[in-house]
Amino acid sequence: MYDSRIPTRKKGGRMMLTAVNSSGEVVSLFRSYTRAEAISLKEKGPYFCRECSETLLLKAGTKRIPHFAHHMHSRCPESYENESQYHLNGKIKLYNWLRQKGVTPVMEYYYHEIQQRADIGFIYKEQSFAIEFQCSPISEDLFYKRTQSYLQAGIIPIWIIGANKIKRIDHNRIALTSFNYLFLSLYERKSWEILAFCPNTMHFVFLKNPLPYSTKNTFVNLQIKPLKNLDLSTLLHLSNESSSISFQQWQSVIRKQKDFAAVRNSSFGKAMLAELYNHRISPSQLPSEIGLPVFHSPYISTPPLQWQTFLMMDVIMKKKTFTISDAKTSFYKRVRSKSISVRRFPLFDESEEFRAVEEYFSLLEHLYIISKTDQGGYFVSNKLIFPYSQNEQVQYDQSLNKRFGKYIMKQASQNQFNK
Numbered sequence: 001m002y003d004s005r006i007p008t009r010k011k012g013g014r015m016m017l018t019a020v021n022s023s024g025e026v027v028s029l030f031r032s033y034t035r036a037e038a039i040s041l042k043e044k045g046p047y048f049c050r051e052c053s054e055t056l057l058l059k060a061g062t063k064r065i066p067h068f069a070h071h072m073h074s075r076c077p078e079s080y081e082n083e084s085q086y087h088l089n090g091k092i093k094l095y096n097w098l099r100q101k102g103v104t105p106v107m108e109y110y111y112h113e114i115q116q117r118a119d120i121g122f123i124y125k126e127q128s129f130a131i132e133f134q135c136s137p138i139s140e141d142l143f144y145k146r147t148q149s150y151l152q153a154g155i156i157p158i159w160i161i162g163a164n165k166i167k168r169i170d171h172n173r174i175a176l177t178s179f180n181y182l183f184l185s186l187y188e189r190k191s192w193e194i195l196a197f198c199p200n201t202m203h204f205v206f207l208k209n210p211l212p213y214s215t216k217n218t219f220v221n222l223q224i225k226p227l228k229n230l231d232l233s234t235l236l237h238l239s240n241e242s243s244s245i246s247f248q249q250w251q252s253v254i255r256k257q258k259d260f261a262a263v264r265n266s267s268f269g270k271a272m273l274a275e276l277y278n279h280r281i282s283p284s285q286l287p288s289e290i291g292l293p294v295f296h297s298p299y300i301s302t303p304p305l306q307w308q309t310f311l312m313m314d315v316i317m318k319k320k321t322f323t324i325s326d327a328k329t330s331f332y333k334r335v336r337s338k339s340i341s342v343r344r345f346p347l348f349d350e351s352e353e354f355r356a357v358e359e360y361f362s363l364l365e366h367l368y369i370i371s372k373t374d375q376g377g378y379f380v381s382n383k384l385i386f387p388y389s390q391n392e393q394v395q396y397d398q399s400l401n402k403r404f405g406k407y408i409m410k411q412a413s414q415n416q417f418n419k
Helices: 035-042 085-100 140-152 232-236 247-259 270-278 304-316 324-336 354-366 390-412
Strands: 018-020 026-028 055-059 067-070 120-124 127-134 156-162 167-170 173-175 185-187 191-198 203-212 217-226 370-372 378-380
Touching: 035 055, 085 120, 085 127, 085 156, 085 191, 140 156, 217 247, 247 304, 247 390, 270 304, 304 324, 304 354, 324 354, 354 370, 354 390
Parallel strands: 127 156, 156 191
Antiparallel strands: 018 026, 055 067, 120 127, 167 173, 173 217, 185 191, 191 203, 203 217, 370 378
């Protein structure tokens, strides 16, 4: 029985390639059926959904490949996603690729123990895997529920987003929506990764180690690999790679944020600007050390320039000596007041947003801005410099890049807590 609060699908159901007949046998439309063959198969029905047992339609039109679909107003959880031809083609090509790699994949495998169907299920080195090729938005709650169901059953989910859902800005910058961020994984605690696949071009797209500089926009190490050249172990065991982004590139976008912070509709809100002005600080005068990239920054939805500015005002400029505990209290006070927003990732349970703050303080220590006290706290050893002219801004940015740019980007591409 289904919860009456679940909305019904009004525009028809999800397209599927498998169903069961009256004898309980699985019927697959995976191989290429002609329209005439599909119509003949249709006459041998009825066919039923393996999850909800509702009767299904066998559609054999001229625009799409033959497929099963739920009736209108279905309450089956599997009927809510409107599957596209792009999705169907992707499943088929991933299935064929897995077969070529020597495994035995099952299209639309239904896991009875969790009452959940994957796009593709397979076993590799005695471990069960479930591929979810997602080409249309679903809620964070549903994403999390499906992920946890797999993990609790000992199945490793491989979430792959349709490449048509990735918006590129240029060669190493993309715009990530909250839906895109659901696919972010931290593999072996060494490397951030989003997997995308395009069935039209037959390419995998690897979005590695994103360094967000705004709520949506992020630098990323983007790699495009042909499906035919990709080894299965590469997909399942991803290596850690250094950032291909230069610190000068990072500084360029942060400088623009500082210069245009006071402009209408900027990411800086009125409340934050008012706080800065109360400290007699203009956003364009923020020090070069404010707005640095750190490895765990994806956990924080608020741009680095802003959350690091809050730390500057609340801790670094406010106290003669301070501790990590002081910084933690300040940070989560800002989270509770919604000045800072954090993200949750369904593919791993840890909430490690504060590690971004610890990494930032470690950077400031290496940059000789703060030093440790004998008691394990910190004090400001070299005051932050607020440039008052454009020439000074350029001068300080260039100096930071020359002295520490490579070190900063190296640290931003490595998990310092995985040692």
